Amino acid sequence: MANTACFMIVARNDIPIYEAEVGSAAKREDAAQLHQFILHAALDVVQDLAWTTSAMFLKSVDRFNDLVVSVYILLNPLYLPGSRITSTHFDTKVRALARKYL
Amino acid sequence: MVEPVNSSLGKMLLEEISPVVMVLCTPLVEETFLKNGLSFVETLKPFCNFSNIDVPVRTSGDQLYRLKKFTLRLFNASDIRQPNVEVAKQRLEHVITQAGEKVFHDLKSDPPQITDILSNPESEIAPTWFQYYNKELIRTLSFSDHEAFDHPVACLLVVSSKDEQPVNKFVDLFNTNRLPSLLNDGVMDPKILKHYLLVHDNQDATTERTSKVLSEMRSTFGNNECNLLCTNSSKEGNVEHQANPWASFKSSVSANKLGCALTGDDIVEIKDLMQEFASRHIIPHMEQKVRDLNQQISATRKGLRNQIKTYGGEKEKTMYTFSSTESQIRILGDYAFMLHDYELALSSYRLISTDYKLDKAWKHYAGVQEMMGLAYFISDQSKKEAEYCMENAFSTYLKLGRAGFQNATRCGLWWAEMLKAGDQYKEAASAYFRICGEEPLHAAVMLEQASYCFVLTKPAMLNKYGFHLVLAGDHYKNCDQVSHAIRTYRSAISVYESTTWSHIKDHVHFHIGRWYALVGMHDVAVRNMLKVLDCGNQSKATQEIFLRDFFEIVKKTGMKHEVVGLQLPFINMSSLQVIYEDHRTYASQASVLVQESIWQSLEDDIIPSLNSGKSNWLELQSKLLPKKYKESNVCVAGESVKVDLEFRNPLLISTSITSVSLICELTSNSDDLTVNKEPSSLSVGTESSAEHNQRRREKLVRLTVTPSEEGILKIVGVRWRLSGSVVGVHYFQSTPGKAKTNKGRRKNKLTPTDALKFLVIKSLPRLEGSIHHLPEQLYAGDLRYLVLELKNKSESPIKNLKMKISHPRFVNPGNHEEDVTTEFPECLKKGHEQNFVQSETSSVFSFPKDVSLQGGKSLRWPLWFRAAIPGTISLYFTIYYEMENVSSIMKYRTLRMHYNLKVLPSLETSFEITPSPSRLQEFLVRMDIVNRANSDSFHIHQLSTVGCRWGISLLERVDTILPSKSLLPGQALSCHFMIKDNRKSGTEEEKTISNPPSQTDVKMFTQDDDEKLFDIVNSPLANFHESERSCQETSDQLSTNTVDFILISHVAKSSNPSGVADIPKILSHHSCHNRIRSSNPLSWSLDGPQTIYHDFSTSLCEIQLKLVIRNTCDGLSSVSFNTIDYLPDAAAPIPSSGNQSGWRYVPPSRETPSSMESSPPFIWSGLSSTKVQIQPLSTTEIPLQISVFSPGIYNLSSYELTWELSGHEDASSGTCQGYPYYITVLQPK
Secondary structure, X not given: OOOOEEEEEEXXXXXXXXXXXXXXXXXXXXXXXXXXXXXXXXXHHHHHHHOXXXXXXXXXXXXXXXXXEEEEOOOOOOOOOOOOOOOHHHHHHHHHHHHHHO | XXXXXXXXXXXXXXXXXXXXXXXXXXXXXXXXXXXOOOOHHHHHHXXXXXXXXXXXXXXXXXXXXXEOOEEOEEEEHHHOOOOOHHHHHHHHHHHHHHHHHHHHHHHHOOOOOHHHHHHOOHHHHOOOHHHHHHHHHHHOXXXXXOOOOOXXXXXXXXXXXXXXXXXXXXXXXOOHHHOOHHHHOOOOOOOOEEEEEEEEEOOOOOHHHHHHHHHXXXXXXXXXXXXXXXXXXXXXXXXXXXXXXXXXXXXXXXXHHOOOOOOHHHHHHHHHHHHHHHHHHHHHHHHHHHHHHHHHHHHHHOOOOOXXXXXXXXXXXXXXXXXOHHHHHHHHHHHHHHOOOHHHHHHHHHHHHHHHHHOOOHHHHHHHHHHHHHHHHHOOOOHHHHHHHHHHHHHHHHHOOHHHHHHHHHHHHHHHHHHHHOOOHHHHHHHHHHOOOOOHHHHHHHXXXXXXXXXXXXXXXXXXXXXXHHHHHHHHHHOOOHHHHHHHHHHHHHHHOOOOOHHHHHHHHHHHHHHHHHOOOHHHHHHXXXXXXXXXXXXXXXXXXXXXXXXXXHHHHOOOEEEEOOOOOEEEEEEEEEEOOOOEEEOOHHHHOOOHHHHHHHHOOOOOOOOOOOOOHHHHHHHOOOHHHOOOEEEEOOOOEEEEEEEEOOOOOOEEEEEEEEEEEEEEOOOOOOOEXXXXXXXXXXXXXXXXXXXXOEEEEEEEEEEOOOEEEEEXXXXXXXXXXXXXXXXXXXXXXXXXXXXXOOOOOOOOHHHHEEEEEOOXXXXXXXXXXXXXXXXXXXXXXXXEEEEEOOOOOEEEEEEEEOOOOOEEEOOOOOOOOOOOOHHHEOOOOOOOOOOOOOOEEEOOOOOOEOOOOEEEEEEEEEOOOOEEEEEEEEEEEEEOOOOOOOOEEEEEEEEXXXXXXXXXXXXXXXEOOOOOOEEEEEEEEEEOOOOOOEEEEEEEEOOOOEEEEEOOOHHHHOOOOEEOOOOEEEEEEEEEEOOOOOOOOOOOOOOOHHHHEEEOOHHHXXXXXXXXXXXXXXXXXXXXXXXXXXXXXXXXOEEEEEEEEEEOXXXXXXXXXXXOOEEEEEEEEEEEOOOOOEEEEEEOOOEEEOOOOOOOEEEEEEEEEEEOXXXXXXXXXXXXXXXXXXXXXXXXXXXXXXXXXXXXXXXXOOOOOOOOOEEEOOOOEEEEEEOOOOEEEEEEEEEEOOOEEEEOOOXXXXXXXXXXXXXXXXXXXXXXXXXXXXXXX
């Protein structure tokens, strides 16, 4: 099944620090920005929800048409706020995992 | 929370679900009212809302209640029909377009701030036209066949007194043929309340006729049902109304004209008429009807449940006429609702709901559910029930597909309003989202309404707000509602402004930019487009589109934009380097890049130190200069200040950058306040006028500014032209540089304002210097003759030149101005007389006092250069000079030169010196040479010992072992030499002749005989050797017993390409402090005759011998000498065990005895044992005697020397066996 997906890591203050367009569907030119819009908007929901639950995995917190947003809330104490994830190794890993499961 | 009745939904319901009055009037009536710019219905409309009608009502129960708020809806009979879908759509579109025209002029202003949006009162968040739009949208569903609240309750028949036969007209009006079809085909009850109204136009009708008609009417239709309305009392028709009551209903015509013929009395009359009509006729009528229906239904329903179907069967084909029981119940419910008896309404709806459901009449069912929800809401009963009903109705409508969508929309709007009233904004937003539908304009409005809900949630969901605005904007744009699209995006910008979500920001700014361009607001368009230029994260195609559109818009504006903070290209401020020259001047770019500390340490000795070691000349001048300039940099008029700046293209496509220039200000000293922004006295150099910034590339641009006057120069920023159209400006100060004031530092990584501010002083001489022909790559040992050329291009002369070189080992300045006649390297050979130069003791070379450089002259000074060691060498030269005849605050300047060299390994030599076993003062030298070069062969020319002490001679001709004469790369060679100590030694007088100087040099190849030897005692070889000596010093430098060698070679000519570009002419290899290796500190020899003739017939032969012992070490040695009177072994003793690699000195010129068969004994007849003290490096003699009894050959090796060293750090001792020494004794014939 062709699908489209976007994986993002967002740091405090809604700063995106990593993004990867994954999924098997043919890339649409505006997919990246649509995904950004949806994920950005979903942060509103996540921010509300994060304080009401102890779960770290928030499945389907938000949706837009047929695109569903699921969120893991994690904490990295070693993270330097504001820095981007630029490791190519990490990027390769993410994409490999995406190919395997999507 | 607001009371439901007062909520916006409550108001809406009061307006929308209220009794309908059908108006039938004659054309003359309309004509009368058109004088006011209004139709009849329009004239009455403002007076149909009663805020406090205060009518007592009794419906089903016995309870009496008073109706307060009440509204009537008036419709012309022709309008009582389901609206045409297309017409309705056009009307809705018109509403939006009109609203768009209104907002158009606000678009130019800056986008709203997010804080402003949040602080707005709730009612102002959404534009007001939304209410109007929603109302219009709901009206498109008027007179639907499954609802009853639009059924006319009463009919108002209006005839003008000017009409002919007015009474007949009344009858005609209510002619069934002309009634709306809905009444005729059974959907609505045609038997309705009728009211008759006679209109009297005060302007042109006669009162008599009117009163006659009225009385006629009253007699025909009954007294109560007839009314008279006198109107248009103003003859002139120029009444102006304060707060015109019609204005809000009709916006198209100028509002002032409306009702111009109606006086205040007329309005009061209309008001009274409507009030009476409502309270006296309509409400009682409805009351009565409710009571009747209630009674009738409760009677019918008893025991008849499920038996009341009028038509059975197929769903939704079911047609309920007004007279069917179901419709009757629905009418009952709606009437009760309109009379605000919500209990009765609810019970009726509940009753009918189940029936419709069983009938599968889904539309009717949904309609009833919808009304139930509203009833629950307005009566402030169960909120949960209300929402449940609304949702149920909504989803039921949706199930009907396209047919039900319109209804679903209305239901959704009401539902959303209901949720909003309950502060459930998030749910309201999702309700709006669900009624978007497929029609884009409709969707846009709904999405925008949803977005406003997100602002109102607590806490505000601004991300959602932004997203829905963008979605709405896109839909608006699809319907060509550009100004609405801009409006929504403008608001969305406030949300995204502060984020770092690049795709979002690019999208929003790019599209709004394009749309602004569409509506002709090019400047705003450009402003927005500028923000997407730094779109390095976008795909190449997107970047191309962004740039193409940007430049198109820029072109359309037709003006030159100067943009502060243009993001393309990116200016790497950390790359900013300011290069200028104050008292420190630089010969080349390479010398600029050298760390200041290197120069400073080099210049320590030659710069005149002032107050303290730390002070620089600037501090001295603090008295001369205003304090504020004290920390600014100094540059000289006429000399350029260079600014290096890196431009980076973040895009995947190339962009062209042209006309890069600096923005500078020069304030002249005389007038401190005028800032010369467009300075004529300033030449701003523009380097790289046509720069093509490659994709993803950095480009370093060097810009120069040359002040030509004294004053204060400030470098303010940089300006460039992007693709020939947009001028970008970047101000350096705007970047918050680290406030690190490193005054005196030349290079400032970041830009404190100080670093870009210069004090320009009067023009000064500036020396330019270069060293000619200095190769970049050469072999170790390469000796060259170079020329340092100094040029003084100014008018005034300079004096007091001094030079310091970082590597005196490499460079030796000549001592007089270049003599052009000397040939190199011939001049170094013997026979060329040169002045002997005493080696420089100071590391600073001072040019002779008489050397001063006149203006415009140049000076050529010889430099001897020798590549001392392999490796990468940075040579630093600094030349100090003082200005003559210039009264400036700057007394001196320095010229700094820097060269990098790569020195390749060439020949490597090692020497091993061992004492000659048989000769005192003579030593064997083994020289090992390895050619470490990669490609070149070397000729060995000459080996010399340094100083007069050592004479050198070849032991073997090298020709024999190296016929090719050249040492190939990697080849090793060993040659042997003998050196002889020429020094007078100890008490001996025999070695007094000092070697003539020629003996210190030896030629390696005999073929080279015609070539002269190089003179190593003269400059520059001697000087370089001195440097080498001090550099090659080892730990035991105290030892004087060392030999220095100089090997001179040159590169062999070969066909192979050489490893260096510039083939060296001569290479000198210096090996210093070679120690003499030996295992014991003694060397000795037996001195005596070799052949003796003796007549043994007369006596035994006594032979006098002498043992000369030399102490070769530094300590006092005590030696004991013992003879042995027997031969311990037939084999000759080996003098030392330290020999390596199987080579051994074989004493020359001694004929070995031919036979050893007879070896008659001899006896040591002199002293057989003695002990002597030998001073360091001195010689002593021990007289010896042997007695021989017969002729023969005797080996006098039967002795041993036992030595003991003392006075040396490490006392040691040892024993040495005697060397073989043959003596032949013959019987004379």
